[in-house]
Amino acid sequence: MDLKFLNATVITCDDExxxxxxxGVVVRDxxxxxxxxxxxxxGLYPHLPTIxxxxxxxxxxxxxxxxxxxxxxxxxxxxxxTAEVIYGYMTPISFAMTPDEREAISLLGCLExxxxxxxxLVEPFRHVVNYAGAMAETGMRLYFSENCADALTLKIRSGxxxxxxxxxxxxxxxxxxxxxxxxDTSEGRVMVQVAAHAPxxxxxxxxxxxxxxxxxxGLRRTVHMAQSRxxxxxxxxxxxxxxxxxxERNGWLGPDVVGAHWTYCTPEDVELLASNGVHMAHCxxxxxxxGPHQAPVATIMDAGVNIALGTDNMTEDMFQAMTIGSIxxxxxxxxxxxxxxxxxxxxxxxxxxxxxGRLGDLGSIEPGKKADLTLIDLDNPSLRPAINLVSNIVHYxxxxxxxxxxxxxxxxxxxxxxxxxxxxxxxTNAQNAIQGAWRRLHRxxxxxxxxxxxx
Numbered sequence: 476m477d478l479k480f481l482n483a484t485v486i487t488c489d490d491e492x493x494x495x496x497x498x499g500v501v502v503r504d505x506x507x508x509x510x511x512x513x514x515x516x517x518g519l520y521p522h523l524p525t526i527x528x529x530x531x532x533x534x535x536x537x538x539x540x541x542x543x544x545x546x547x548x549x550x551x552x553x554x555x556x557t558a559e560v561i562y563g564y565m566t567p568i569s570f571a572m573t574p575d576e577r578e579a580i581s582l583l584g585c586l587e588x589x590x591x592x593x594x595x596l597v598e599p600f601r602h603v604v605n606y607a608g609a610m611a612e613t614g615m616r617l618y619f620s621e622n623c624a625d626a627l628t629l630k631i632r633s634g635x636x637x638x639x640x641x642x643x644x645x646x647x648x649x650x651x652x653x654x655x656x657x658x659d660t661s662e663g664r665v666m667v668q669v670a671a672h673a674p675x676x677x678x679x680x681x682x683x684x685x686x687x688x689x690x691x692x693g694l695r696r697t698v699h700m701a702q703s704r705x706x707x708x709x710x711x712x713x714x715x716x717x718x719x720x721x722x723e724r725n726g727w728l729g730p731d732v733v734g735a736h737w738t739y740c741t742p743e744d745v746e747l748l749a750s751n752g753v754h755m756a757h758c759x760x761x762x763x764x765x766g767p768h769q770a771p772v773a774t775i776m777d778a779g780v781n782i783a784l785g786t787d788n789m790t791e792d793m794f795q796a797m798t799i800g801s802i803x804x805x806x807x808x809x810x811x812x813x814x815x816x817x818x819x820x821x822x823x824x825x826x827x828x829x830x831x832g833r834l835g836d837l838g839s840i841e842p843g844k845k846a847d848l849t850l851i852d853l854d855n856p857s858l859r860p861a862i863n864l865v866s867n868i869v870h871y872x873x874x875x876x877x878x879x880x881x882x883x884x885x886x887x888x889x890x891x892x893x894x895x896x897x898x899x900x901x902x903t904n905a906q907n908a909i910q911g912a913w914r915r916l917h918r919x920x921x922x923x924x925x926x927x928x929x930x
Contacts, residue, residue, distance in 0.1 A: 476884050477503045479520050481513045483528035484853065486865065488535050488824045488839040492817050494864065500533055502846040505884035509842055530854050531878055532864060534820075535839050536594025536616075536847030537793045538827025541697070541735045541756035541785030543600045544584025544610075545569060545577055548909045550789040552926050554764045561703060562631040565788065567923055570629065571916035574605040576908035581606040583905035585613045586896050588791040591874040592849040594882045595827065595837070597733075597756070597785070599670035599697055601646075604653045611657065611665045613895045614887050616847060618831065619657055620668040620697060621650040623685055626676035636709055638678045647684055654692055664883055667692075671727065673699040674718040675709040682725040695731045695832060697756070698722065701744065702736040719744035728753055733830045735785065738762065738770045745771060749778035754830040757822070758787035760799040772807035776814070783827040784819075793823050794872040801869055816869040846884040851876045 479502070485495040487510070499516030501508040501523065509516060517525075548568055553560045572580070588596055595616040603619050610617055625643025626636055650669065658667035669685045671677045677685075689696055701707060701718045714721045719740060722728050730752030737755055740748070748755075755775060762768040775782065784796045801819045805811055828838025836845045851858070851868070855876040858867045868876075880888040887895045910929060917925045 476886070478524045478526055479516055480526050480528040480533060481517060483513075483850075484532040484864065485510060485840055486532055486534045486820070486868075487841065488821060489841050490839075500840065500848070502848075502881070502884045505846055506836075507840060507842055507844050507846050510840055528850065530852065531850045532853055532868075533840065534592070534849045534851065534868075535824040535828075535837070536849050536880070536882065537592045537823050538595040538597075538783065538831070538838065539588060539593050539785055539791065539793055540597050540733065540783035540827040540830050541758055541787060542584070542588075542596055542598060542791060543788045544581045544588075544596070544598060544791065545572065545600055545606075546788035547584055547587075547790075547905070548572070548580055548912050554789065559632065559705070561705075562628065564923065566628045566631070567920050568912055568916050569601045571919055572602070572908075572912045573915075574602070576912050577602060577606040578609045579901075579904040579908035580912075581610050582613070582896060582901045584791050585610055585615055586893060586898060586901050587874075588793075589613070589615065589880050589887050589893055589895070590877060591792045591794060592851065592877040592880060593791065593793055594847040594849065594880060594887075595831075596791075597668075597697070597831070599668070602649065604649050604656065607653065607657050607665070611661055614664075614882050614885055616837075616882055617665045618668055619653055619665070620670035621646055621653055622670045622672040623647060623650055623681060624672040624676040625678050625681040628672075628676055631676065636675070636713070638680075640680060643678075643681050643684070647688075650685075650688065654688070654694070658692065658694070662883070668695045668697055670696070671698040673702065673706055674721045675706040675713070679725050682722075682727055686726055689731075695733070696727065696729075697733045697735065698727065699736060700734040701739040704739060707739045717741060717744050719747050723747060723751070730754075731832065733783070735787070736762065736770065737775060738768065740771060740775075742771065742774055745774050745778050745780070749775075749780050754781045754783060756785045756830065757782050757800065758785045758796065759803040760792075760795045761787035761789060763799055763803060767806060768803045770803075770807075772804050776804070776807075781826055781829050782822050783830040784822045792874055794868075794874060794876075797823055797869045797872070816863070816866040819869045820865055846881055848879075848881040849877065850879040850881075852878045
């Protein structure tokens with residue numbers, strides 16, 4: 476869609492972090508053609524259709540650097556349970572779902588993400604090939620990967636770590652199918668990565684298999700890392716080292732790697748990861764459900780690591796990630812005003828693009844870059860008074876301020892209405908799918924209790 480926006484406030488997130496008032500943005504052939512004063516843009520492109528954006532701010536499309544959309548199935552449950560979550564609930568329910576349920580829940584994730592101003596989702600999970608097609612049809616920019624493991628993950632909640640290559644081969648086969656069907660499709664809007672679920676459930680054999688795929692197809696890599704005390708303890712028992720050291724020993728550190736969480740990294744781990752150019756996908760909101768996130772963020776920032784933001788699970792709200800991220804990052808220094816709001820907005824835009832190797836065409840509003848744009852309503856009461864707009868967005872922004880969302884120059888949401896999905900149908904189908912998945916989980920694993928409302 477070729478058009479021009481006029482009279483907007485453009486938050487460029489470019490190298491100078493310019494904020495342009497009464498500005499215009501030209502979109503042609505899915506890319507940003509020009510950015511400048513509205514009068515100049517109107518004069519240079521008089522015949523292009525015009526969208527009047529007075530009272531709106533245009534931001535680079537938000538990049539969610541790490542999420543698992545299917546875990547919306549657990550929203551409002553495990554946050555308030557005392558049980559171990561990763562292997563106690565997240566892993567079992569991912570296997571309990573049917574392909575149709577996965578598709579229905581994934582579209583709920585896309586819907587929430589779009590309404591939250593997100594244009595790019597990075598989705599490593601299980602059985603992704605079942606629902607990648609439905610997500611791709613929304614028009615979002617997507618990075619998929621199968622969260623591969625060769626430990627028998629359904630046994631881990633019982634304290635059993637047992638590696639089985641035939642089990643791991645099932646993950647690898649789904650990963651191969653994902654590559655064959657979806658990598659570099661929809662004119663490059665849909666891409667595939669390789670993912671090792673975590674160091675505690677991937678043997679050296681599995682990490683080698685994934686590196687072979689990474690090298691054969693030129694794919695980027697992602698991994699959960701030091702996300703739980705159990706993971707750290709298991710890697711210590713198994714390999715007598717930390718998760719970061721284990722990944723280094725097995726050729727799994729480098730500037731193409733995004734590591735999620737880093738919660739229990741040591742200062743030495745951070746130094747090792749930084750020296751290898753590993754990116755951090757920080758998910759501060761989800762990681763703070765049971766208290767402030769404990770990752771050594773100050774040490775990570777001081778080491779010069781590129782920190783991107785993600786939502787992880789139970790939500791796709793990146794405004795919440797910025798708000799809680801600011802609190803966590805400042806708290807890691809004992810309080811104060813560092814990092815500044817622009818640095819947090821960078822984490823949700825240009826840093827996310829950098830973590831994907833895409834800063835050349837995503838993450839800021841500049842001529843030549845992809846027209847992935849988020850428009851927000853500056854007259855929303857939560858953004859007034861508008862003294863420092865970026866501060867308002869980071870501290871007080873929420874999905875309700877999002878007006879429109881564009882990917883590759885095509886609107887997914889326009890003036891408050893999502894146009895790529897039937898919202899009511901998505902919500903209804905997802906509710907039914909989630910209830911079905913929970914009940915099947917309980918039948919398959921009676922030791923996993925049903926939420927009270929489903930009994």
